[in-house]
Amino acid sequence: MYRRLAFRFANAAFVIICLVYFTVLVNHPYIGLDIESREGDWNVTFSDPHGEGYRLGIRVGDIVLKIDNDDPETYPSTEKWGEVEGASTITVESSGAPIRVVRIAKPPFGYTLLSELPMAGLGFIFWLVGLVTVFKRPFLVQARALFWLNWLVGLVIILAPASSRGLILARELEVIGFSLVPVLLVNFVFVLTNTRNRLNRLIVGVLCLISALVFTILVLKGLGAVFALAEIRKLVLVNGLIGTGTVLWNLFRLIKLPADKPEKNQVTIVLVGLAIGLLPFIILTAIPILLDIDLMVNPKVSTLFIAIVPITLSYVVLNESLPDGRKFLEFIIISLVSGILTSWLFTWFLCLIAVIKKLNIETYLLLLSLTIMGLFIFNLFKALLHYAIDKILGTHGNSRIENKVVEPNGNPSSMNEALIVEELVKQLGLEGAFVIAEDMKGWYTKSAVGRYLGNTTEQAVMEDYYRTAKSTSHSIKTFANDFPAEMYIPFVSEDFTCGMFLGHRRSHIRFQSNEVLLLSSVCYQIGQRLKEIRYIKQLFREINVIEKKSRESQRRSQGLEVINRSLFSNLEEEKKALAREIHDGSLQIGLDLNRRMKELIANFSTENNNFYTVSVMQDMIEDLNYELRSICSNLRPSSLRDLGLIPAVEVLFQQIMHQELLVIFLEVTGMNREHRFKEDIEVVAFRFLQEGINNVMKHSGSTRADVTITLRDERIEMIINDTGKGFDRQKIADWALVGNHFGIIGMKERIESLGGEFYIASNIGQGVKLKASIPI
Numbered sequence: 001m002y003r004r005l006a007f008r009f010a011n012a013a014f015v016i017i018c019l020v021y022f023t024v025l026v027n028h029p030y031i032g033l034d035i036e037s038r039e040g041d042w043n044v045t046f047s048d049p050h051g052e053g054y055r056l057g058i059r060v061g062d063i064v065l066k067i068d069n070d071d072p073e074t075y076p077s078t079e080k081w082g083e084v085e086g087a088s089t090i091t092v093e094s095s096g097a098p099i100r101v102v103r104i105a106k107p108p109f110g111y112t113l114l115s116e117l118p119m120a121g122l123g124f125i126f127w128l129v130g131l132v133t134v135f136k137r138p139f140l141v142q143a144r145a146l147f148w149l150n151w152l153v154g155l156v157i158i159l160a161p162a163s164s165r166g167l168i169l170a171r172e173l174e175v176i177g178f179s180l181v182p183v184l185l186v187n188f189v190f191v192l193t194n195t196r197n198r199l200n201r202l203i204v205g206v207l208c209l210i211s212a213l214v215f216t217i218l219v220l221k222g223l224g225a226v227f228a229l230a231e232i233r234k235l236v237l238v239n240g241l242i243g244t245g246t247v248l249w250n251l252f253r254l255i256k257l258p259a260d261k262p263e264k265n266q267v268t269i270v271l272v273g274l275a276i277g278l279l280p281f282i283i284l285t286a287i288p289i290l291l292d293i294d295l296m297v298n299p300k301v302s303t304l305f306i307a308i309v310p311i312t313l314s315y316v317v318l319n320e321s322l323p324d325g326r327k328f329l330e331f332i333i334i335s336l337v338s339g340i341l342t343s344w345l346f347t348w349f350l351c352l353i354a355v356i357k358k359l360n361i362e363t364y365l366l367l368l369s370l371t372i373m374g375l376f377i378f379n380l381f382k383a384l385l386h387y388a389i390d391k392i393l394g395t396h397g398n399s400r401i402e403n404k405v406v407e408p409n410g411n412p413s414s415m416n417e418a419l420i421v422e423e424l425v426k427q428l429g430l431e432g433a434f435v436i437a438e439d440m441k442g443w444y445t446k447s448a449v450g451r452y453l454g455n456t457t458e459q460a461v462m463e464d465y466y467r468t469a470k471s472t473s474h475s476i477k478t479f480a481n482d483f484p485a486e487m488y489i490p491f492v493s494e495d496f497t498c499g500m501f502l503g504h505r506r507s508h509i510r511f512q513s514n515e516v517l518l519l520s521s522v523c524y525q526i527g528q529r530l531k532e533i534r535y536i537k538q539l540f541r542e543i544n545v546i547e548k549k550s551r552e553s554q555r556r557s558q559g560l561e562v563i564n565r566s567l568f569s570n571l572e573e574e575k576k577a578l579a580r581e582i583h584d585g586s587l588q589i590g591l592d593l594n595r596r597m598k599e600l601i602a603n604f605s606t607e608n609n610n611f612y613t614v615s616v617m618q619d620m621i622e623d624l625n626y627e628l629r630s631i632c633s634n635l636r637p638s639s640l641r642d643l644g645l646i647p648a649v650e651v652l653f654q655q656i657m658h659q660e661l662l663v664i665f666l667e668v669t670g671m672n673r674e675h676r677f678k679e680d681i682e683v684v685a686f687r688f689l690q691e692g693i694n695n696v697m698k699h700s701g702s703t704r705a706d707v708t709i710t711l712r713d714e715r716i717e718m719i720i721n722d723t724g725k726g727f728d729r730q731k732i733a734d735w736a737l738v739g740n741h742f743g744i745i746g747m748k749e750r751i752e753s754l755g756g757e758f759y760i761a762s763n764i765g766q767g768v769k770l771k772a773s774i775p776i
Contacts, residue, residue, distance in 0.1 A: 003144075007134070010151055012399060017155065021162040021170060022120055028165045029107050033084040035072060042072040044092075048114075053084065056102045058092055066091035080221070085166030085500065089563065103128055115312050116161050118304050126154030128381075129310040133317055142317045145191045149184040150310050152177055156760055172218050179211040179236050182243020189247045192270075192316065193254055203246050214551075266316050273312020276332065280305040304370075308332065320430070334376060343371040364375040420529055421449045421663055424522070425503070432503035434459060436466050437530050440495040445534075450503060458484035466499040476516065491527025496534065498527040531622075560734055583626055590625040597621055645682045646673045646709070649689055660697055663704050670711035672739045677716070677776055684754060685716055685774060688747050692720040692770045700724025700768060711776075715756075720770040726762045 002224045032051020035042045042064045047054045067075040067087045077085045084090060090102045090679040098478045130150030137143040156177035162170035173409075186204055190196045214235050221232075251271060284302040315331075347367050432450025452458055461484055469477070469490065477488040485501035492498075511519065597618040601611065640648035646668055653664045676682075689707065696705045702724035710717045748758040756774040 007147070010148075011127075011131065014151060014155060018120070018123070018158050021115070021159060021167065022169055023114060025162050026109055026113060027106065028086065028167065029104055030161070030165055031087060031090075031104060032164070033058060033064075033090075034082055035078060035084060037073065037084060037657050040169055042078070042701055043486075052089070052104050052107070053102075055389075056092045056104070057094075059088070059094070060248055061095065064090060065092045065093055066101075081166070081171060083166060085164070121162055121370070122304055122307055123154040123157035125307045126150040126310050127158065129314045133314045136318055140317065142188070142192050144185070145188040146310075146313055146317050147158035149181070149188045149313075152181055152184055153310075156181065172222070175218060175236060176211070176230060179239050182239045183207045184210060186243050188313070189250055192251060192266065195250050195254075200246070200250070203242065207243055208238055209240075211233055214239070269316050270312060273308055273315075277306045277312070277702060286503040339368060339371045339375055339413040342375075343368040346371065356541060420526055420533075421447045424526060425449050428502070428519075428522075430503045431504050431506055434462050434503075435454070435498070435530070436463065437498040437527075437534070439497070440536065443534060452484070452501075452503065455484075462488075462501045468502075469499065470497065476510065476520065477658050487519065489523040491524060491530075493527065493531060496531045497526075500526065500528055514670060521550065528557060580630060580633075583709065587630055594618065594621045594625060598699055644674065645677045645685055646671065646675065646681075647708070648686055649707075652690060656693060656697070661703060662693075662697055664693065665704070666708075667708045668710075669708070671709070675711070680776055681716070681754065684747070684750050684756075685718060685772075688718060688770075688772050689720065689750065691747050695725065695768075696720070696722045696769075700726075702767065715773050715775050717773045718771070721767065723767045726766050726768055728763050728764060729760070729762055 001719060029052045030048075030050070031053045032046075032048030033044055033053040034046035036045045043062050044053075044058060045063045047058055047060050054233075060519055064072050064084065066072070066089075067078065067084060068089055072078045072084075075084070075087070077083050077087075088104055090104065091099065092102055093099045127150055130147035133150075134143045134147040156174055157172050159174040160179065163174040183204060186200070186207060190200050190204075214232060217232055228403070251267045254263050254267040255271075281302045342562070349764040350367075356553070421433050421435050424430075430450060432448070434449075434452045435447045436445075437447075438444040446463075448455070448459060452462075465488065469475075469488065474490045474492065476490070479488070481504075484503070486504045489500045489502065489503045491500065502519070505511075511671075516659040533719055596613065601614050602616060633768065639651045650673075653666060656662060657664055679684075689709075693705060693707075696702055700722045702722040704723055706721040707721075708717075750775060751758045751772050756772060759769075759771040761769040761771075
């Protein structure tokens with residue numbers, strides 16, 4: 001937690017310091033004059049050709065009489081650092097020329113911005129490269145060491161222009177930073193090359209002691225003590241020389257290692273990166289200064305190529321186990337070529353639109369360095385953006401592999417074992433990999449990536465070894481250079497066997513003994529993943545079979561539903577026809593017979609012996625007519641057809657209560673007696689209520705039933721409650737199988753065929769609740 005807090009605080013401090021000093025920087029001109037008191041006169045000892053003093057005609061040897069109308073010795077910048085910075089006027093006397101007052105005007109904002117932007121960009125690259133490195137490898141001590149080194153170097157580079165203008169505390173921070181850079185550089189090299197010994201620890205202690213001495217001198221100088229600037233510079237230079245010598249000594253010592261050692265390859269890449277980054281500065285700036293000849297380009301331009309150094313160190317850290325120098329060199333060459341071409345086109349474009357009046361090597365190098373810097377920053381931002389997206393979405397490396405292997409659509413073609421092997425080759429920097437997997441049921445698969453893809457000869461050699469190893473030891477094996485692969489790692493789990501052949505590394509560095517455990521762990525995870533893919537594919541095939549059967553069953557169910565609906569419809573039509581035949585036939589005959597019997601009885605006297613017999617026959621005929629009417633009503637109530645649902649239900653309940661010891665309470669909400677619905681809806685609703693009340697009479701033993709009919713949200717909701725003995729709800733599923741309560745089961749299917757819902761709730765001794773909802 002404290003480490004994470006320190007990183008956050010350091011990054012916030014870097015951004016704040018850069019913003020503050022860069023903002024103040026654009027409002028202060030760079031004068032570039034160093035003066036020294038000689039026999040009472042303040043002589044100019046250095047006049048930077050890129051400073052305002054040189055541009056205004058002040059040269060080495062001129063005498064400065066006044067600075068802002070004060071004596072030079074009392075001017076703060078001169079008194080403290082022997083410089084003329086922050087002045088608005090300088091009174092100067094040149095040899096053979098009259099005394100003149102030089103006014104330092106504030107340069108245009110755009111000019112200052114463009115002139116200082118390259119150095120600011122260079123410092124920003126140092127910091128950003130360290131940040132990306134620690135983000136990608138947060139658990140590596142090398143990544144953390146590089147971050148702090150880059151953070152400090154970037155801060156010093158940002159502070160350099162501010163210190164040259166004499167801004168408050170900028171020079172002090174710059175000097176302290178320069179004295180600490182060798183400490184962090186030596187520490188980084190020790191961590192990277194694993195060369196922490198007693199001598200190296202002593203050297204780090206000496207460097208820290210010198211840095212502490214520099215800090216103490218600066219504090220005392222700030223309190224008013226007199227220290228020559230040369231003394232401070234010498235201490236910083238001594239620290240730098242000791243640190244540089246220590247770093248080079250450790251690096252060149254590792255060059256003697258065998259060619260297949262990772263440390264040798266690391267050191268080679270570091271030295272190449274240092275050479276590429278520092279040579280332009282040495283050739284274009286350092287050598288001309290030492291030889292006292294005119295500079296070919298502005299030192300700020302040649303310094304920009306140093307951006308290659310942090311990128312080199314970051315590459316070595318990110319690829320710590322297998323750095324590939326060829327791959328890095330390829331990256332550098334591609335970046336340089338693309339930068340050269342892009343900057344060349346951009347330079348000619350600026351010339352065509354007359355932005356650049358005169359084309360020279362300094363202008364082109366400046367544009368080249370800015371272009372390459374822009375490309376680096378773009379790639380760094382892209383890496384940070386990818387990291388942020390992965391962090392937000394939670395899709396880190398393994399998740400990305402999973403997404404490649406199993407996509408949401410479940411397509412088996414997306415579950416490709418080669419994708420996992422390809423990711424393994426990419427992460428380990430191998431020339432290729434070959435994986436064989438099989439199980440006891442006869443499933444067998446091969447996956448080849450890299451140099452083994454399509455190489456049947458080498459695949460055959462490795463397959464032969466796999467068969468031999470499977471029948472013998474089946475253990476980890478490292479091969480000689482004449483074998484197609486460098487290492488074989490098996491994975492055995494129950495009925496699943498997998499053999500993984502890891503090819504030689506592209507960097508020609510052989511696997512080390514301390515890497516075997518890590519490789520075994522990685523290959524174990526890959527074996528588990530391949531095993532899961534095998535299970536997933538099997539499950540996918542089974543799911544396809546089940547899905548096919550489900551579709552067939554669904555089609556059959558839909559056919560049965562249509563048949564069921566047709567049967568119900570035909571049944572209702574048959575009931576309707578039968579009711580009509582009974583009503584128009586038997587019932588009419590009975591009514592006519594009843595009328596004739598009444599006439600016959602009227603002709604008999606009460607004393608006649610046949611009067612009683614005829615009266616009994618007339619009563620039987622009336623009972624027969626009543627039964628026939630009841631049958632017609634049950635088959636197809638005329639009130640339902642003529643009056644509607646509610647009147648038909650009322651008639652039905654009145655008839656039932658007239659015949660049975662059952663009290664029915666009916667409550668209607670949201671509709672009246674005149675409401676009419678489609679015929680099939682009214683029939684299904686009526687049959688539900690009829691069948692529900694019949695079940696109350698036959699099975700519940702209850703003497704009361706509560707019926708509610710509600711019209712709500714374009715649906716008819718019907719509820720029947722009784723207070724009878726109830727039943728076990730678990731038996732409902734068996735009703736359709738054994739044939740009990742077939743009427744309720746049939747009504748359930750009929751209601752659901754209309755898009756409705758049917759619900760039964762009951763507990764033993766707590767009655768039954770029937771509920772139906774039919775959309776209208």
